[in-house]
Amino acid sequence: MTSLPISIRSLTKAHGALTVLDGVDLDVRSGEFMTLLGPSGSGKTTLLMVIAGFIRPSAGQVLIGDKDMTRVPPHRRDLGMVFQNYALFPHMTVGENVAYPLKRRSYSKAEISDKVKAALKIVQLEALSERYPSQLSGGQKQRIALARAVSFDPRILLMDEPLSALDKKLREHMQIEIRDLHDRLGITTIYVTHDQREALTMSDRIAVINEGRIAQVDAPAALYEKPKSLFVADFIGDSTILPLHREAGRLMLNGAPINPGCAPEAIGTAPHLVIRPEKLELLRDGQLPAGQNLIEGSLRSALFQGDSVLVQVELADGAVLSLRQPGRQNLPEPGHRIRLGLPIADTVVLAGA
């Protein structure tokens, strides 16, 4: 199967005064797993529907391969789609569901039967071909919806929050299964979710969307470690965001200098410090390893969370930041002074809006 790249060029969609998509540019590489991540109402689903052909953009282009698909109707775009609520056809058996796209194409009966078997084999549900969707569990329905979307060897796979109806355990299992399916088929995939953890787990790259614009496109690790805006820093992962002050060309947090790891002048107005809970290190009195920023405060609480302890630290100005510790060792009593080290390499300072 040859999968194709997708190129989205200055795509805009407006409903009257409301701009849902505002000049979106995005290039999805051939065979890539790209996730569109954003809060609800950010325009991510609208973008997916434009790519699928259900919504006509006000301006801009959608290119699949090197062909302009902007005005091609959905049924001629040759893409597989999986919806949030599975959207299996309840009046057809599992086999008939999976055969539906094949019947729309010029395959012989024997070919259809072979391809249905192959698709059901991919999701390991060959035995369920005669069942009706109402007789399946949530996870099975999801797999059948997947099998139906890939049975006809589409060049692109689109998924709109396909796991949001499943419980947590099954969802995590299906994340791995979908990623695995993508790797085996090598199919260009665009996946929409509002769950940042899901996006980090599954994607080659993530496009973070906010208010109809793309905030950042990057690989999961880059997005997490080096967010380019406060929105992305806040949306991806847990973080504490603290405003910094400028004093004599230096950045200060409660009177203590913070080394941002770059020239302070390079950072725009209203600088903010972004702290990930797992990057902070508990320091003993008087100790300050080289290459670390020092943050001081008092211990407010230590919450046992199973795999780790979530420690809340109150700073001099009343702001609270959290860090993760493997256990309660070395922790002072609540109310006592606590010293934290933040490696300069992990220090992220971003301009505020």
Added chain:
Amino acid sequence: MIRWLASPAWDQVAHYRRLWLYAIAILVMIILVAPTLIVIPMSFSDSKYLTFPPTGWSLDWYRTFFQSSTWLMATKTSLLVAVFTVLVATPLGTLAAYAIHESRLAAMSGVHAILLSPMMVPVIMVAIGLYFIYARLELLNTKLGLVLAHAMLAIPLVVITVLAGLKTYDMNQERVARSLGAPRWLAFWTVTLPQIRPAILNAVLLSFLTSLDEVNVALFISGGDNSTITRVMFNSLRDEIDPLITVVSTCLVLVSVTIVLVVQLANRKSHQ
């Protein structure tokens, strides 16, 4: 019986505690079917006049009915008009309901209101209006005129019924079908239609019965060879009151009940 009264219904309340509820339910059902139940025995009367209960039994009036060309012709007209009303109103009303359900045009709520307007105007006003328009278009006393008028009365019912059916249907299914390679009409035909079939069958039933039972409009715009059975019944009630009218009523009830049963059977089948 006593054991049943003491036994709990599904939610643990014993049956005898809700006897009052059963009594009301039975009373309501009796009131609903009583007129029909009275008419049927009267049609087998041997009397020359409408009497209840009949003094003697005979099939005389059925013989009269089936030998009268006026009645038979009116029956044929009514059935034919009802069938064509269904054929016109159901597809049009279904397409309109689909458009109202799917379209995001602001004007669509206006279209919705216009489509339901025949239900809001008193039928007698509709009839008078139709009479003047049909007089100009030379559609008076024609089957075509009757079909169009009845379709107008039936379309709101179809729209309401099919819209209700679409509300419980997940339109994403049609979208999936389209993304999988079906043009829109085919996606509608193979995926949407089978699932709103119960609603459409109910719409067929309502259109048919609307046309068959309709008397106001028929009084104004039907006549001569194209009189509907309701119109002929109305005329004969005005001239003389004999048991023939109960024969006609019984036949109409029979047709209606048959159609309701057929639709319910078809719906039960599509549920499985």
